[in-house]
Amino acid sequence: MSNVALEMKNIEKEYFNNKVLKGIDLKIKPGEIHAILGENGAGKSTLMNILFGMPVIHSTGGYTGDILIDGKKVDIKSPKEAMDLGIGMVHQEFMLIPGFTITENVKLNREKSKSNLISKILGEKLETLDVKSMNQDTRKALDKLEMDIEEWSMVEGLPVGYKQFIEIAREIDKSNIKVLVFDEPTAVLTESEAENLLSAMKKLATDGIAIVFITHRLEEVMMVSDNITILRDGELVASKPKKDTNIIELAQLMVGRKIEKIANAESNEEEFKNKKVILSIKNFEVDMPGETAKGINLEVRKGEILGIGGLAGQGKIGIANGLMGLYESSGEVTINNKKLNLNDTTESLNKGLSFVSEDRRGVGLLLDTSIEMNIVLTAIQMQGRYISKIGPFTQKSKKEIRSHALKMIKDLDIRCRGPEQITRRLSGGNQQKVCIARALTLKPDILLVSEPTRGIDIGAKKLVLDLLYKLNKELGMTIIMTSSELAELRTICHRIAIIAEGKVEGILSPDESDVTFGLMMAGEYNKINKKGAL
Template sequence: MENTDYILKMDNISKEYSGNRVLKGVNLYIKPGEIHALMGENGAGKSTLMNILFGMPVIHSTGGFEGTVEIAGEPANIDSPIKAMEFGIGMVHQEFMLLPGFTVTENIKVGREITTPNLISRILGSSMETLEMEAMAADARKALDTIGLQIDENVHVAGLPVGYMQFIEIAREIDKTGIKLLVFDEPTAVLTESEAERLLETMKVIASKGIAIVFITHRLDEVMAVADSMTVLRDGEFVARREIKDTSASEIAELMIGRKVEKLVDKTVDNRKLDPENIAVRLKDYHVDMPGERVNGIDLDIIKGEIFGIGGLAGQGKLGIPNGIMGLYPAEGEVIINGKTMNLSNLGEALHNDVAFVSEDRKGVGLLLDESIEQNIIFGSMYTDHKFLKKIGWMKLYDSKAAKEHAEKMVKELDIRCTGIKQSAGSLSGGNQQKVCLAKALTLNPNVLFVSEPTRGIDIGAKKLVLETLAKLNQETGMTVVMVSSELVELRSVCDRIAIVSEGKIASILSPDASDVEFGLAMSGSKEKGGN
């Protein structure tokens, strides 16, 4: 490949964080004026690759990276965001970096103000120079016109619609002299459909002026609509580079999801008799107002005794589903568990109806970090069901013998690695903390168990044990298990059915044996339906 063909060449990029290789020999090639989609599931390595391109401190304070970066055919040592700007690289962030109390012009020109010296500045220094508001407004107007945003450049940013803010961010980057490459990070995530369409049109306008665009998105429809080419990353590795004209949404979905991983749990023995008419959990027009994980009206029936999976990309609403049922975030709609309608405004309602929850936030919600393993395992059951209390006359006292026996049994069954049940939960490793959360939930003897991200941050051996425990419990006790996970391979290992959530709604309910294409299309919110 000719160097001159590419505005950006990132070759054989590898990055390690404390022994964990998050990028393994990744390539990214982009031509001037092309829109290049960078795709992959959460955790595929997209953010780390962009952090390297921008010279972010998180890269250079952790030992740098391996591989080479070239801009316009020249080697580029980008060791700070300022250096990235000097090379003509800009970024349109998902979280807006605007100053609400300032005008549109002031936001576009921040850090690049046009000034003229005056008497005071000659004495006190350049910071006292006069701002040339007219010249700055003219620059701002030019940038706004380039992207077709009809807004007065002198209005304040505070109170403007979200869509406008996104466009002002773009105008600010366009205004920078010598901009060669713009990175758009999930730019349509917070926009309405019409705003998103306008933004995609704007990207085409920018590209037509010779500026290259890296478009980070998981939305396949948008990629097919505007991108010229794309790179897919998976688990920190480069999978493929394709011209969009030579591929399809189905192929991209398969490239993103395709796993060569064996199922983590062998579920060959299945003595269960599931009755599709016997519903353990029914959701009707269910909404949850959980910031970053909103649920926007879903209908769902979960069969009694099944292991039901809920998957999808981060921020699409999957975590909102159990958190709303447990009363941790405001929820609306109908939730019926084992035939009983839940009062969603009552925090303990689900717990008192034989439902247990292992939260994704084990430190914030799951554990009392300063308390012992024993206390963590039994306290929920003690307060909800008055277990581990013995009656002496009119008093109820802590039954330390029963609590000790139960805690030791759970430690043994779940293989919790510890010095003993008196060890504090906070001093355990992540995997063992997760097992304590699971032990605490199981101590409630629930009919329905919700587990959120049950294996986040734990090693493969501990993952296998947690999943095997869930499968075994389900098999032996008939407990309905609802498992929410970002790890598709886990869901496909243990679940009977898997709902994929996209934009707060259920995109599809799939069999664990459905094709990678079907999973990829559902997760990417694509209108195209994959076939086997």
């Protein structure tokens, strides 16, 4: 047997001319727990998708580089091939069938059967399930994880922690398992459940299974890993033994990069200290699946660009969606000292909020409608503008709509053939500008912009950021920009609120150190502060 369970050599991957992995090398021994760290978009998931042969990789041109299992080069084209080679994956989102028992979930697609009188005559296809043997196998896997639950229990209604362990039991029940990938396994677990899972990982490693541990929780990395690899912007920035590093260094490596501010966008917090609080949020909770906010407290000052950052699934996306009444929310919100009635989108718009959604194509645009109608539609519906009356009848004011659309196209530099062009035909960056134009048409007091550069090329990203900066600088517009791209927030924001586990971990100047940003994003800053380590 090779002394290297998994080796990935010079792995590169492009999505539509955008290189997301740039020559990644990874080497993991049997029985080793190897942590992979990185911000959202660093390339962690893409690397694991390549290892697991996910269809998204092969339907977008494949990848370059080599994968070796036990020293032998392999070409993994599907998850089934990955599983046949001994690679297992425990996903963050559970892949269990609620109406099945634990055994049925563990043994799904690997059922055992036994012969009976009919099958002996008519063939093995008529064999019956060997429930006793499958229950025994499942019991063995559950015992290895020290799970005190009956294997015949239904999955539906079980606590989240139990479901995570059932996912693991399914993987370790496979007789050939060599490499086991844990993708953010503790993200949905309580503290005690997470401790149990980390303990189980250590136990599996002693059985010779190589474990890949993808996480953003630095404390957990230091508790269980043997070696650590940090990815940033698709590049491998460091790979080192745990004994040679610490949480502070890992935080810096995770987020550290050169920040090029837009001209005159230096943070000047003093400038805003005495400015009016235009938006106040107290104990704000939002029930948005995957982005739950659990008690947000924030104040936004008139004329500032406030950034909201954090890792995926920590609740940052939920804030703007909750303020706009798109997901159930509670708490106390005031705009210009007037209380906002929550869970009412019309009320939010009437109180001066305007929203550019993170889901540009699904929520933000009518793709098969003209640019000009996309720009004015919400203003027509919510404010009764761009409508002319003839007696008792109303109709769209085409002249007014055209005039406004042409002005927006010019002011925002929307590259198009004209205001009648179908929005679907625009590039991603220009589609985003149409979303911003529609929001601005409402003449808002506060512009909420969520993931403004997601899915657009580098050149277009700069144009969008330049536009937001210009709106703030020249029009004095208050902007709340939510983004997974920390570097972009640090480029144009005056202050940045970091969200971790549904709450504000802290509010930073964009000039704050990479270490502080990294620790806050990992939810470790306040823990370390309490221990007096900073």
